[in-house]
Amino acid sequence: MIEAEGISKTRGGTPALDDVSLHVPQGTIHGLIGADGAGKTTLFDILVTLLRADKGTAVVGGYDTATRWREVRKTVGYMPAAFSLYGDLSVRENLEFFARIYRQPVENIVSLVGDIWRQIEPFADRPAAKLSGGMKQKLALCCAMIHDPAVLMLDEPTTGVDPTSRSEFWTALRGLADRGKTVLVSTSYMDEAAKCDCITLLHRGTVLDTLAPGQVAGHYRGTLYEIGAADTAHNTRLLRLLRGWSLSGGCYSFGDRIHLGMPLPGIRTETVVSYLRGQGTDTSLISVCPVRPTVEDLFIQLTSGAETEDSLKADNP
Numbered sequence: 527m528i529e530a531e532g533i534s535k536t537r538g539g540t541p542a543l544d545d546v547s548l549h550v551p552q553g554t555i556h557g558l559i560g561a562d563g564a565g566k567t568t569l570f571d572i573l574v575t576l577l578r579a580d581k582g583t584a585v586v587g588g589y590d591t592a593t594r595w596r597e598v599r600k601t602v603g604y605m606p607a608a609f610s611l612y613g614d615l616s617v618r619e620n621l622e623f624f625a626r627i628y629r630q631p632v633e634n635i636v637s638l639v640g641d642i643w644r645q646i647e648p649f650a651d652r653p654a655a656k657l658s659g660g661m662k663q664k665l666a667l668c669c670a671m672i673h674d675p676a677v678l679m680l681d682e683p684t685t686g687v688d689p690t691s692r693s694e695f696w697t698a699l700r701g702l703a704d705r706g707k708t709v710l711v712s713t714s715y716m717d718e719a720a721k722c723d724c725i726t727l728l729h730r731g732t733v734l735d736t737l738a739p740g741q742v743a744g745h746y747r748g749t750l751y752e753i754g755a756a757d758t759a760h761n762t763r764l765l766r767l768l769r770g771w772s773l774s775g776g777c778y779s780f781g782d783r784i785h786l787g788m789p790l791p792g793i794r795t796e797t798v799v800s801y802l803r804g805q806g807t808d809t810s811l812i813s814v815c816p817v818r819p820t821v822e823d824l825f826i827q828l829t830s831g832a833e834t835e836d837s838l839k840a841d842n843p
C-alpha cells in the first residue's frame with residue numbers, strides 16, 4: 527500500500543533523508559521510530575505529496591506521488607505533527623469543515639471511527655483550542671478520517687499526550703488496521719514501537735533497521751545485561767567503571783537499572799561480575815543478569831552509544 531524506494535532529500539544543505547526505502551502492506555501498522563531530526567516529517571511530507579524527493583520513488587495506494595499527487599491526496603488521511611485544527615471552531619465545526627472540504631457527510635465519522643468519536647462527542651460544542659492534548663489528537667484523527675482514506679499517516683500523534691489517552695489512541699489505530707486501513711505512524715516513544723506490526727528505525731535520515739517488534743532480540747548483537755544496585759546512588763560509579771571496560775559495547779541508565787551491551791559472543795554473567803569485583807565493587811550488593819533487549823536497546827546499539835538515549839522518550843520500567 528505504501529512503497530518507497532531509495533528516497534533522498536536534502537534540506538537546508540544537509541541530507542534529511544538518504545536512500546530510505548519503506549514497504550507497508552495493506553491493513554498493517556508501520557512505525558517510524560527516530561529521535562528529533564531523524565527525518566520522519568520529511569518522509570511524511572514526501573509521501574503525502576507536500577514535498578518532492580530529490581531521488582527515489584514513492585507509490586501510495588497504487589499512485590505515484592510524483593505524477594499522481596491528486597489521487598494520492600484523496601487516498602491519504604494525514605495528521606501532521608503540528609496541531610492542524612481550527613482552535614476557535616468547536617469540535618463539531620471542525621469536523622463539519624473537513625467534511626465540507628472533502629464533500630463527505632459528517633456522519634461518516636460514526637461509522638469510521640465511532641469509538642473515538644464517542645469519546646469526544648460530549649465536548650462537541652467546545653472550541654478545539656480548549657480540549658486536552660489527548661482530545662485534540664482524537665479530534666484530529668476524526669478529521670483525518672472523514673473522507674474514509676485507505677492510508678493513514680500520523681506524524682507523532684501522541685507526543686505530549688497522557689498515557690491513558692495514548693493507549694486509547696493506539697487501540698483506535700489497531701481497530702482501523704483490522705478494518706483494512708494502512709497506517710504509517712511516527713513516534714519517539716519506544717513503548718509504542720511494540721504496538722506496530724513492523725518498525726523502521728530512522729537516524730539522521732538513514733534507515734538503521736526494519737523489523738517486526740518480535741524480532742528485536744534476533745537483531746541485537748551479543749548479549750544485553752541488566753545491572754541493578756541495592757543502592758542506586760552507586761549507579762554513577764558503576765556506569766563509569768563499565769564505560770571504561772574494553773569489552774563493553776556501551777552502557778547506559780535504564781530506569782533505575784543499568785543496561786550493558788556485550789557484543790562479543792561467549793561473555794557470561796560471571797565475566798561481568800568478576801570485572802566489577804576486580805574494580806573494587808562489592809558484588810554482593812548488585813545483581814547482574816542477561817535480559818531481552820527492547821527496541822530502545824537495539825536503537826542505542828545501532829547508533830552505537832549514548833548520544834541518542836537522552837532524546838528518545840522511553841517508557842522505562
Ligand SMILES: Nc1ncnc2c1ncn2[C@@H]1O[C@H](COP(=O)(O)OP(=O)(O)OP(=O)(O)O)[C@@H](O)[C@H]1O
Nearest residue numbers: 537538540542560561562563564565566567568569
Ligand atoms: N524547512 C526546513 N529547512 C531546512 N532544514 C529542514 C527543514 N525541515 C527539516 N529540516 C532538517 O531536516 C532534517 C530532518 O528533519 P525532520 O523534521 O524531517 O525530522 P523529524 O524526525 O521529523 O524530527 P522532528 O520530530 O524534530 O520534526 C533535520 O536535520 C532538520 O533540521
